[in-house]
Amino acid sequence: MSRRARAYLLAALLGLVLAAWTFPPDVLLPHAGMAWAPVGDAAQHIIAQRYFLQDSWRWPPLFAMNLNTPEGLNIAFADGIPLLALPLKLVAAWLPQGFHGIGIWYAISCVLQPVAAVWALRGAGEKRLLPAIGVALAALSTPAWLGRYGHAALGGHFLLLLSLGLYPRLVRGPRLWPAAVALSVAMLLAHPYLMMMGMALLAAVPLTLLLRPNRGRERGWIMAAAGLGACMAAVLLVMVLFGYFGAVGDGGYGRYAMNLLSPVWPYRSGLLPGLVTTEVDATGFGGWEGFNWLGAGLLLGLVLALWHGGAWDLVRRHAGLALAMLGLTVLAVSQRVGLGSQIILDLGQAPAVLEQFRASGRFFWPVAYVLLIGVALLLARWRPWLVLALGLLQFADAVPMRAALHDWAARRPAWGLEAAPLRALFATHERLSLFPSWPCIAPRDEESFSLAQQALALASETAIPVNTMQVARWRTPPVCRDTELAATPIGPGELRLFLPAARALAPPGCAVVGQALACGLTRRSADAVPPDTAAGSSSR
Template sequence: MGEAGAGTQRIAPAAAAPERTLAPGAAAALAYAAAALLGGALALALLPPDFLLPEAGRPWKPVGDAAQHIVAQRYFLRDPAWHWPPLLAPHLGTAEGGTNIAFADGIPLLALALKPLAAWLPPGFHGIGLFYGLAMLAQPLAALWCLRGSGERRLLPGLGAALAAASMPAWLNRYGHAALMGHFLLLLGLGLYLRLVGRQGARLWGAAAALAVAALLVHPYLAAMVLALLGAVPLTRLLRPGAPGVGAALAGCGAAGATVLLAMAAFGYLGATGEGGYGQFAMNLLSPVWPHRSGLLPGLVAAEVDATGHGGWEGYNWLGAGLLAGVAAALLLRPRALAVTLRRHAGLALALLALTLLALSHRVGAGSAVVLDLGAVPAVLGQFRASGRFFWPVAYALLIGVVAVLARHPRRGLGAALALAVGLLQFADAAPLRAALRDWAAARPGWTLDAPALRALFARHARLTLLPSWSCIARGAERDYAEALEALVLASETALPVSTMYVARWRGAPPACRDAALAAAPLGPGELRLILPGAVAQALPLVPRAAERCVALGEAVACAAAAAGR
């Protein structure tokens, strides 16, 4: 970005001494090496080895969303066969016909790459921890590549962008959800936008379509954001007086969108629905300047800002002290350059405005109050329940734009120093977020269920009926949720066929609660029926000949046709 777009800039007055610079190839190699070193160092410093490369049989459990993703990917990798759609894990959620791992956020892109290697991977391996490491490595590299698309190719500004991108609060704060740490895809999408507004080409649009599909196979929200950035290309060209290639840009953008639709059809995404609730997890108007978990402004606020009653975590979008300082410096030192940049990238500015409005939702919160409620919204928006996420591309566009504008200060040395300072301040400000991520990855919570006994039982049986099923767990029953997830994690170590699975989306009607029928059915050959504590009172009396076929495992109960002993 910046007023010069992808072109060259005036370097110095004619009388000035020539600047000593590296050859372009050497400078690029040095910049990318530094960015890779930064990303690799972050991954190794924040993520323990057994987190990156896990095995089965550990004395501690994964928790929360990451546990759900682990279960999905393990079942997919352990099944040697391929099915239709290609992301189906038929042994996971057998009572519902299997599970499309995309609906359990199993990071299909990585799962598809790992499946051919599954026979050589350690027992119980999954790629969820590995994805965290890859995302940390890719984040500064993608930021550097994105900045170079603006025409700014010097080392210090590139380091500033890489440091700042690796310290974005909304990125680091997503550590509980592996797929949503794939923000490098947004930076790649923004970098493609910057290149495509400068020149058209089938190769670039092919890369754009491939990136959008890759984003879909990481998480659909990321795909929607990448498509919004690509959609800004024809809009920017249309709004530039006399700019050629609007038709070609529309065709390229349409082809990218059509490719994503084809991928959705092929991989079984079409027809999926979720719980809905657009507006519940929106961004607050104050969120970008609300310094929760700021290292340079500690103690100013105690929690995320929220007006919807849902905690504000999904809408967390603190921009960071470094980026806000950079915005202030650009407004003060280079206001005309900022205005020129906005005019040159008017289509992008409109796309980012639309994403911001989508993030705010129809119930706009400012602080603890809802200041605007537009009433009912179209049903299609229910797919975007966590709408606060849509501000992420806006934050990255601000970052790249501010670094590019500051770097092009007429005094080149000052410009480079300012761009680097943005990154250094942002990195310092993100220290509490890095610490939170490190502590989470290093946590080793013990099993609530009797893991050794269950592992032994799972090894002796051919399938698992788990009660309660996910569709029967009452909203807010956190203990039931956690214990069911524990049982699924243990079963996933060997991919034991299991009756149920928690998914964020499903095709058709939501799974019905059929636990009474499952509990009362005769115990089949090879079946282990595990009744978790929250369902014992309701389900155990229904099990045929329960007194002789069931045993207690702590507060849980295990039943089998041949008595389930330890």
């Protein structure tokens, strides 16, 4: 077996072990009728993907018309991971009822994270085995990656590492620009934030060539700029064809920024336990989106690399990459610059174009990976075993974060609603109207948020058309019209489900199903839903 094959195989095995240890079989291979409820951002992704898989093919291709009816929903706006959902839909007829690929995406991300890190290191010129193992361990222990476990779509950091691996290869020659085009589209279909970060890495190629001596400029920067233009054109074309344009979000750029201390703030550090007990935050929005602790191993490696020398020469030869990373860091910090608990600089209202990226603290992720590969290169020139030591230290430092990920995956939250009778009701009706609908849930009403999410998760098992959905971006700004809609007659085959916050809107004669009220006409008869359709329920 070649040295290259050994490096990739060992990296994949490390990722496979982490995935197998972390994610139980029922997370990886879900089905309808499970005894526990999905929660948080992962529940949103699950609901969107289930509805998409059980709907017909439509145009634009990412739309599910059985969700958020009658307008429908582009599942990209609910982080349904189109990159995985599209191929799954091709085989949907052979999948179990209620299947979704969110658990598989977690496993894919685990396995490919260290493999992509080795690809990036080898592309930078370091091809020995010990540094490859060290970088694989460090990539699997990146705090900002491990901390994204609640948001599956954003866990695809391997795509950033693949972009970083393309950068030096494209600097050397244009042969892989078609791969860069395909990767750019893949990143968009995973999550637009990842696409923007990956495009910054690719944009560094023509910039680096332009800033090199005349020989480098004459040989490559124009062709590289054309390759970058092809990437951008492909992304724009897919955005047009797949219905990305025309949607807006809440805005708020600067609220979820990265604090200047975040990269050295050892929250959840295993080697510096208890030194800090929460994220560093100056904006008043918690600091989690700006969480970017680099890890004890990488920070120590950075100190050693700077002490030994060679860093400035590396920056000078890759000036375009350095400038691109500086730009991402500025975006991550935002116009409201926080240092510790204080805002030390506030530049006022941000340009409107940045309002689409309110979680700006995420933009530091590629910077952390560039630092990892750069430090590994410098240390490997000195002593290859130092890169392995860096990886082992990083791995030890991430013990609490891996434990938190494992505990999260093993959690089995109980249903807050009566799951069995609701499943029976959803199976005997043609459409669902849920009250309160998403726009009518008060911002801090956590109970209604959780119960509405659970109702949608149960409904998604059979993909009964439903009137609402938790959406990150929308084409038509959501308006609360529950009072008006609840006053209209119930249609044939319609089930109306009133959660506690909306029970006052329910008409007389509904069935009590746990905390909810259910009323409507079955599609098999015109009779009102009888109380005994739900075990243990009674008339209102």
